[in-house]
Amino acid sequence: MNRDSAALIHSRETFIAGSPSTASADVATAVLTDAEYELFAEIGRSRRIQEGQVLFRRGELGTTMFVIARGVIDLDFGEDLVGKRLGPCEFFGELGLLIGDHVRSADAVAASDGLLIELRHEEFQRLVDCDPGLVSYFLRRAILRVVLNEQSLIRRLRRRNEELESALDSLYAATHQLNQTEELVRTDELTSLYNRRGLTLHLQEFRKLGMPNSMGLLLIDCDRFKQVNDEHGHLIGDRVLQGVANILRSVAGPDDLACRLGGDEFCLLMVAENREEVMRFADFVVSTAQGLMQMVHGAPLMCPLSVGACLVDPTKDWNDWYARADEGLYRAKRMGGNCVQWQDHDAELTSA
Structure with missing residues (x-):
């Protein structure tokens, strides 16, 4: 194990010292298991970040997944969608690692000074070679997380469409009422001719x-x-x-x-x-x-x-x-x- 990997493992141990066990992470979250974190720390590279630093922008192509060893990252999806705040032992940008040249769906900005693990798409095969069973489990969780996020997005978009339809109906009714009112202002009530x-x-x-x-x-x-x-x-x-x-x-x-x-x-x-x-x-x-x-x-x-x-x-x-x-x-x-x-x-x- 090299010096950087040892430092990343130490960051992991420091984080979990006062936290509940993460030996089996919740599939709906981005928290890594102990074994996953150790594998990613061994293969990946450490990267120090400063508060306010932009890791990537929405719409950019990316081939890198990030794991947070220390610090906090904010993900901003824009368009009035709810953002996310990720902390130690959580990951993001996983589709860049899995498929390469993936269009980022959010802005990623450091909310504090910290330390990250970076894994490039080219290193995916090394992860598989090191522990195919662990990577397979991680993939299932990552894919399920993407699916859950997409379903949540679809629900939000459906609600927004319903709200938009309701707003358009209200606007149509208001416009119709306004036109009627303007017509009444222009028209003689008795004869219906212009006044x-x-x-x-x-x-x-x-x-x-x-x-x-x-x-x-x-x-x-x-x-x-x-x-x-x-x-x-x-x-x-x-x-x-x-x-x-x-x-x-x-x-x-x-x-x-x-x-x-x-x-x-x-x-x-x-x-x-x-x-x-x-x-x-x-x-x-x-x-x-x-x-x-x-x-x-x-x-x-x-x-x-x-x-x-x-x-x-x-x-x-x-x-x-x-x-x-x-x-x-x-x-x-x-x-x-x-x-x-x-x-x-x-x-x-x-x-x-």
Whole structure:
């Protein structure tokens, strides 16, 4: 026995002097039996380590197994996995000894000054030649330990997957609720059209994506709506407002926007190239309302509509568009309602 081996055996004896017997090590632990330790100390080389010294990093290739003669080693597996702290007579990195060029699964860092036994893959055959029965027993324990570690890892990963699925379900539910809440914020509760806030947000998004070159705007107001509420009640008045919303929904295309601005005032913003296109929309709205009014029913389904129509300049803002359409609506109201009035794009506005 050489001097290094004698020193390693002495370290082993010093460690076990006040400890329970390790003659038959637990297969689930990394503690060596007395005979295994003596064999590894005889074949291996001693290596002194200092606190904080890195023995290897996760992902590196390794061909060496280490046995701790004195000191403490921390193994960090990363990714929120539970690490391990190993002490005297415990081993790690055994797959490097058994198969060579094994990818390390953890960082190994010295937690204190100490002494290690190193055994390289090339020395595995010498171990077998010295004591094949002992090495065979060690191999069975080492393999079982690897299997137990893998099973533990699989259980942890399964729990993490379940937790991740639960978190994703919660995130989906929260996102769905958020989308519903945002939709409620944008939408008029009675008619399900966009409200004024929804219109503002839509125009902001529209400008980010790029506005069409030419658009038209209809500003719609219910004639004598207060009379409907006073004579038939607010439920009938609500039904009339829903009827106006249905007319606007029926005429609006996928790129158009119908909105209830508040009370009995609505608007329809559409993509349109010229006056004729805008007026077709406006005439349809007024004539459809007139047709509903002629239907025989105990309570009114609709009331007359006044409409102000115009083309709008995409480079200007909503206030300019509204003022222009409102001028036409004002003239329609002065003429008795139930009609459409066009406001030229370049006409001087008399009111806003």
